[in-house]
Amino acid sequence: MPVTAQPHQPRRRRRTSRLLVVAATVVTAGVLAAAALPASASAGGNDRGHGGHGHGHGHGQGRYQDVQLLSFNDLHGNLEPPAGSSGRVTEVQPDGTTKTIDAGGVEYLATHLREARKGNRYSITAAGGDMVGASPLLSGLFHDEPTVEALNKLDLDVTSVGNHEFDEGAKELARLQNGGCHPTEGCYSDKEFKGADYPYLAANVLDEKTGKPLLKPYWVWKQRGVKVGFIGVTLEGTPDIVSAEGVKGLKFEDEVETINKYAKELQRQGVKSIVALIHEGGFPASSSYNYDCDSPGAGDGISGPIVDIAKNITPQVDALVTGHTHNAYVCTIPDPAGNPRMVTSASSFGRLYTDTTLTYDRRTGDIARTSVKSANHVVTRDVPKAPDMTRLIAKWSTLAAPIGNRPIGYVSADINRDGTESPLGDLIADAQFAYGEAQDPETDLALMNPGGIRAPLTYTASGAEGDGVVTYAEGFTVQPFANTVNLKDYTGAQLIQVLKEQVSGPNEAAPKILQVSSGLTYTLDLTRSGADRVVTDSIRLNGAAIDPTATYRVASNSFLAGGGDGFTTLGEGTNERVGADDLAAFEQYLTANSSATAPIAPPAADRITVVR
Incomplete structure (x- = not known):
């Protein structure tokens, strides 16, 4: 692809305290299917499921069970619909022309995700990092507590950390995970901030003193005998794009080596279905969210760091949810065994979400990669707003208004x-x-x-x-x-x-x-x-x-x-x-x-x- 500047590359230090200083769904055309992989090659707990009925190649306890994986990345605290070009996506039409669609806003994202889960008893919602940081004032003014509250209401199950999760340092990230009032500004209401209901995974982020992961390296989703493991990493180059204070005392390890290490550990625990949440990404050959980069004649449909990472991650990992570059793609990239493996990214700012179907083989405990399919969907604004998100935005907007307006x-x-x-x-x-x-x-x-x-x-x-x-x-x-x-x-x-x-x-x-x-x-x-x-x-x-x-x-x-x-x-x-x-x-x-x-x-x- 031609060399261009990448305006969405994340970076620098976020404010330590602005408060103190200032006292519906459109479905992609490219539904992809990966090629065959021997079942033996692939690959803490939670029983959190999402309503509905059995879904897949059979009901109840049949051999094959479809597992829905909903994912998004790089939300950056965009609770309200993003403005201008940040709140639009490009869609390629059947005749090859393109059109833009207004997209994003957590009130609409909640509606879309909840609708997508209907009828899917086996549904997981995961994210690829940068849920917070570089956020608009509505969230950033309050150290992203509003975004964590929104993600809790979205029923997010798990996310990797991104580089922006370190904007305010490891202690603040721990507070977002575990709760508690801000150390200098205190509580913003009469209720103490309770923290994230979902785990932040940071497998390749080590404490320099102990050599141990800063947060959980992986997490296992369990539902009626189905087990799917998630390994979360951020890009190894995080210290190059975050202030020195934000990563003080931390060491960032190689993404591939880390994922391969914990894939083996999950395998030893009997978890053979594995998804990697990677806050690193690529650059698709088209800016249209529904571009089919696996279509005949597409050539190299994606470039960038994620390509080499994907080609070297062990075949034990069945799918990659990525981010960081703020691009949209649903591609297959061959694993080290030469078999295609799904790699997805849902743009940024909550404008898209990805719906991936992982067909779980109960006999082997593995994903049947011949059945993996995925598509990006637009978070359109022509659906009803989720009332609980409207109330959440109203609550924080009232607090922010005297400063923000x-x-x-x-x-x-x-x-x-x-x-x-x-x-x-x-x-x-x-x-x-x-x-x-x-x-x-x-x-x-x-x-x-x-x-x-x-x-x-x-x-x-x-x-x-x-x-x-x-x-x-x-x-x-x-x-x-x-x-x-x-x-x-x-x-x-x-x-x-x-x-x-x-x-x-x-x-x-x-x-x-x-x-x-x-x-x-x-x-x-x-x-x-x-x-x-x-x-x-x-x-x-x-x-x-x-x-x-x-x-x-x-x-x-x-x-x-x-x-x-x-x-x-x-x-x-x-x-x-x-x-x-x-x-x-x-x-x-x-x-x-x-x-x-x-x-x-x-x-x-x-x-x-x-x-x-």
Whole structure:
């Protein structure tokens, strides 16, 4: 597939406390069936089932029993319907054209999942990580307690951790699992937060001191003699995309080695049907959620890290539920024995869910892979809202309203985050540059990582405010991490190297194109490979070539300034000055540069010339 920036890559540190600072269903066309695998090759407890009647190749205690696996990933605390492009999916039509569908919102997700479970006595709901973190204000303001409460009501059975589960560190993750009031802010109501009813699995996350998994490595679902084991891992590279404080004292192991280790352990316990929940993913050849990447002539329907992971995970594992890249796919990838195995991902923000049928052989205790089928479904908004979710949103919205409804600026149209260079990326970079200049007039430019931009700014929001008004809640949804805006000095040679790190090293396969402030221009030639894609002699600052020996003062968020997202050279800057919260800088810029009569227009996004 062509090399493009991946705007949804998760990252940096979330705020430690915004409170203190501010005191129906559409079914995919590609239902897939995997090829045969000998039954002997594949592969704590709970009896939590979901209503209905026997379902599958026979009722009661017949040899084969269909087990429904409903899954989703990367919810990121999006309880309300996501705005703009973050709340839409693309669907390919029978004639090859595409259309967009509004999707997402936990009130609708609950309705869809509950409807899907009807008639399925053997139904499991699992998730692939990043249920929390980088969340809109409705959840993020309260350290994602609202999202955990919603997931409890959704009857989520199990989830892996993702990198964002570590945004606030291991102690806060333990609190989300076990309950208790926040250590500094206390309880948000008269009832103590009870924690997650479902287990977070973290098989490859070890305590450095003990060498043991931070949380449960696996979990076994049991229902009327049927047993399915789940192993949960996050990407090994989590420390590269989370603040150092968030992963302090933790070690992240290889995904494949970890899953293979615990698959053997489950086998020894007599659990032969195994699903891996992996917070790592891939990039499908099409952006349409119902693209059939196994169709004849599709070629390599999926690329990215999950391909090599899937090809090396033991055949004892029967299916992979993945995430992290915020893409939608239902593919088969051959296991080490050469047999196809289902690999799925349901986009992000609760816009899709995956319905997979695992046919369980009671005689062998294994999954008959010849019968595995799967499809992604849209969480459409044309179904009744789940009343319990409406009440939950109303409760937390009442608490958040005094802070969230405050206007902080005005826009004349949608300002999107899509593309190699995005209008919203330029706007945020300009805001950080303006903040930097106010702190130090010697500031030359600002750089912003695309994954730190979590949502677009929309002209007409879903709330009650007037068109074009940007509220604090909307700003929070765009930048929820509470990074600081830091200033550092770099040589011109270092600045050039930073730009090349966008498309080389750890970012070569999935480039992370920095958003740049006004005045910095260059050419990105995607017909080249590696670091050469950044055309060195095209780099200009206010029209002048970058002098390798000169010193440049650069503003960036603290995550980038620390070398995050693979930008190691940014971590080598000198003369650092730590500034205020990045959302505060954004708010200051919007307030100073917009009004109801003179709103901000979307920037042209013409600072980076892209050659394809």
